[in-house]
Amino acid sequence: MIDLIFLAVIALIVIGLYAVMFKRNLIKIVVGINIIGSAVNLFLVSLGYRSESIAPIFTGTESLNMALATPQALTLTSIVINLAVTALMLSLVIMIYRHYGSLDTLKRRLKE
Amino acid sequence: MILENAPALAIGIPLFAAFAVFFIGKIGKRAMKAWVVAGLLAAEIFVIWLTMDAVSGISHFYAVGARFPSIISPGGFPIRIVLAADAASTLVALVAMSACLLAALFSFSFLKEKNAGEKFYSLLLLLSAGLVGLSFTGDFFTMFVFLEVVSISSAGLIAFFREEESFEATFKYLVLSSIGALLLLFGVGMFYGKYGLLNIGAIAALVAVEASFIDFAAVALIASALLLKCGSFPVHMWKPDVYQKASGIVSAVLVASGLVGIYVLFRILFLMLANTPLSAMIGWVIAIFGTISIFIGVTMALKQNSLKRLVGYAAVAETGFVLLALGTGLAAITTRDIFSFKAVVGGMFQLVNDALNIGLLFLVIAAVAFVTKKKKVGEVNGLAHKSPVLAVLFLIGLLAISGMPPLNGFASKIIIYESVYMASPVFSIVGILGSIMLLAIFVKVFVAIFLGPPYKGKIEPLPKSMLLVMGIIAFFILFLGLFPKQAIEFVFLPAANALVNSQAYIGGIL
């Protein structure tokens, strides 16, 4: 029985890729990339879970059965990087709107 | 004492300089230029020292925070971030660092009228730190972090001069590279879920023993992300857009970033697929992608009107040559044929030549744009009468990229043709035809810009720093072309050895 969380990760990635591949508004593409980023973060955090484990904090803990802390650190790094990329993409969307006048991906000028 | 920490310092010095350049810039422009050159030159000296050691057989495996990389935890696996500086990774780091240093020297006179200041050099230093880190890293997660550092700083540099369409090119680049990096992180997560390790050497040692489909699926996702970074056939469309709208200086550095991507891809493939039948399949797939890249690159370049877009398509074709050579080497590595090793040597040689040739072409185009003050370089004609130096430099770049004998393109391409012919004659024939068509494309460009009736506009004199940088690159092109045997024995043979020999890498880390 596959854990439901991996199905959720796959579903989120498919939704994110659908948004990037088929939607023509630039902001929807940025939202799609965010969804894919969230799905990968969810995947990383869920890799560290052991059954019946608690948060990996040592101070005042009752049991020593803790979830792994390393993937949580990796996820934090990934969240920060995705934040920076989203901020950069949104500022580019602002400049594109200022120069091109529309947010449609079909109105591009660099082709062939 | 300082030299022991050379791999970490080669990454740390440009990183520190990138953030400190804002404070130094408040003192004055000369101080900022001196600081930038000092930072890049210090890192370059460290990388040169590491390369000298590596090609004579001493590979440095540097553990961050411990004396030896093999200090293990009670569970029995390495717990440190390891930086691996063996012959192949130091060669690629040398190419990347030299490209950034030469681009910085070139840009000093170029940016005088455009008030670029500290932000441009901060991004350039950050990009150089990211490129060196990406080539030295021995750990999957630091690979993801440095890959994103390279993507974000390249995006900042492409959109820097705020031309209208450069935002569109940057947006496409950023969308593609962030989805690629997220696919890579998914693959890294799959590896972590199965083994609990992130160290590339340790995972490779375990994959050799217990392989299952999950490992190879993770390698497939990581390989697709790195193929996107280098611009091979199915995902090459961002390359002409980006190279058209970035400034000539930035394009010369972006070529180096694509080549670092190819090195990382083949390091992972050679380590993970070492003795499995999958190496033949994946090697053939990449060789096919490389051949189609060559064909698409040259045929689309023939049709272009915009000069930088044309050189961008030629860059796609040159990357196709490297992929073809290294893919053939990977495909035949298990059968231990002699031509498979020759193909890897030719691939590493072509990698260095690619950076030199395309870099020189972009720098000459930027110099022509600077000297004639025209936006579209295609409107210039007859420049050779007034500026013969630029014509000679462009001629050297043209002959080198199409593989003419006394220059370096010929030396690497003849090795590629000979070794790929043993694997499959069709790929070799497409390669030869691609080189001839590159000659056709660039002769047309050369005649259009440099020959003809004399140029009627005003010409500024060429600044000394630009001439020095282009002269250094032309000197290396000539040197590698006139003495290829010594260059191969001294540098490229150890580099190919280090790339192919997975046991040396794993043994150095564990």
Place this chain on the structure above:
Amino acid sequence: MLVAGCAITIVIVYIIRSKGSNKHKNSGEQAMSFFSGNRHPDEGIESENLYWGFFKSLEGYYEFMKKMHSGIVNDYVFWLVLLAVVMLAAMALGGIL
């Protein structure tokens, strides 16, 4: 060996150049580009029209290429997903064969 070759080349180049005439003018008819004896049109023929025959014969291929390099971001991401699928399929097939 290399030095002797360079010296002989320089001597031969000097001999050939000294046989030329130095009555070249930089303006007028001598500076215009050669057009096979026809009248020189002021505009209309550019260097991009040089390879007309090549483009005409590969017309279908170029139509397909124009559609592939359309410039739309969504198509580019589609090619990336297709690449990932092809690599996964190659790994699966290589394991079976």
